[in-house]
Amino acid sequence: MTILLLDGRVAADEYLELADDAPLPASPVAVTVSLQRWQHEANALAASGSKVAVRLANTVDITTLPDSLLACPMIELLFPAFADGRAYSQARLLRERLGYHGQIRARGSAVVADQLQGMARVGIDAFVLREDQNPETAARALHGFDLAYQGACDTLPRVRQLRRSTSATR
Secondary structure (H helix, E strand, O other): OOEEEEOOEEEOOOEEEOOOOOOOOOOOOEEEEEHHHHHHOHHHHHHOOOEEEEEEOOOOOHHHOOHHHHHOOEEEEEOOOOOOOHHHHHHHHHHHHOOOOOEEEEEOOOOOHHHHHHHHHOOOOEEEEOOOOOHHHHHHHOOOOOOEOOOOOOOOOEHHHHHHHHHHOO
């Protein structure tokens, strides 16, 4: 069973994962397709009336994608392993450089509670948890810290800013 965290809460997944060789649903629904399928069947997907999201491998260079991808309501990034941080960079580029405002979803074996806050800091706002993860623990982990050392896509106050404001009041 898929466990989706959205806005820090367990939510139902409205998207149907559509394999590259699967037929389009007869009636409009929300679907997630691979980048390859989206590139080859853009017109058919648009004509279907379905809400279409795109799944990107972590090897895709975000800066080479067409602007039309940014119109998708959701982009799903793959996190296949702990030692591979490319999807973190993809998310941050989507949010900060490309100005993407839709949902960015994390999926893969590295989507676990202790990684969620880092993922959220780079702009990811939905998480498909690995099956062995407790959703309540994962939801709490999203808000485990209230300070950050480095700037990111989130609004956490930075230690440096607090130090400045504290020294100015002395």
